[in-house]
Amino acid sequence: GAVVSQHPxxxxxxxxxxxxxxxxxxxxxxxxxxxxxxxxxxxxxxxxTSNEGSKATYEQGVEKDKFLINHASLTLSTLTVxxxxxxxxxxxxxxxxxxxxxPDTQYxxxxxxxxxx
Amino acid sequence: AQSVAQPEDQVNxxxxxxxxxxxTYSVSGNPYLFWxxxxxxxxxxxxxxxxxxxxxxxxxxxxxxxxxxSQTSFHLKKPSALVSDSALYFCAVRxxxxxxxxxxxxxxxxxxx
Numbered sequence: 001g002a003v004v005s006q007h008p009x010x011x012x013x014x015x016x017x018x019x020x021x022x023x024x025x026x027x028x029x030x031x032x033x034x035x036x037x038x039x040x041x042x043x044x045x046x047x048x049t050s051n052e053g054s055k056a057t058y059e060q061g062v063e064k065d066k067f068l069i070n071h072a073s074l075t076l077s078t079l080t081v082x083x084x085x086x087x088x089x090x091x092x093x094x095x096x097x098x099x100x101x102x103p104d105t106q107y108x109x110x111x112x113x114x115x116x117x
Numbered sequence: 118a119q120s121v122a123q124p125e126d127q128v129n130x131x132x133x134x135x136x137x138x139x140x141t142y143s144v145s146g147n148p149y150l151f152w153x154x155x156x157x158x159x160x161x162x163x164x165x166x167x168x169x170x171x172x173x174x175x176x177x178x179x180x181x182x183x184x185x186x187s188q189t190s191f192h193l194k195k196p197s198a199l200v201s202d203s204a205l206y207f208c209a210v211r212x213x214x215x216x217x218x219x220x221x222x223x224x225x226x227x228x229x230x
């Protein structure tokens with residue numbers, strides 16, 4: 001149980017375009033989802049915390065107008081990278097905290113590799 | 118502020134030998150501690166956690182970790198390493214009242230056949 005999926009797993013786009021990444025909890029309801037960014041050989045950096053039905057909370061230094069987060073339901077959160085540039089190329093990982101199922105554990109998606117040309 | 122330190126970027130161990138991946142933490146309060154493993158180009162997989170109770174926590178794939186409050190450590194251990202254990206390991210901490218995890222820098226474990 002507690003499976004989190006991400007789509008797409010890999011995306012390549014041109015500079016200036018927008019990219020949407022989906023994060024879904026497949027077998028549980030997630031009141032809170034988290035979005036992380038990971039650079040090669042580095043740790044995960046929390047970008048934002050997404051709560052269902054409310055605005056996301058962004059970490060310091062993360063541009064909320066560039067990284068749009070929507071958590072429309074208890075099983076889906078989306079991250080949209082707007083006007084992407086090469087420096088946005090990274091590995092983006094989401095996680096979800098389950099309601100009623102080990103709420104103190106985050107379950108992670110498989111990640112999305114974004115390459116901006 | 119809470120923080121996690123993984124002092125070793127790389128740990129090499131021979132197959133069949135015991136392995137230890139170190140983690141120390143700093144929080145003002147009672148910590149929740151976690152270990153995750155990441156295989157190349159994949160997300161993180163949950164291994165084990167310490168919330169309260171017994172200081173020795175057993176997790177997936179034969180891994181265990183010991184919570185040591187006096188040393189503020191939560192080292193990951195396995196009695197006999199497998200080549201398939203080779204991966205990137207992350208220690209993480211959160212306070213009970215918070216939802217966010219703070220991750221360590223990660224330790225690349227390589228088990229040599």
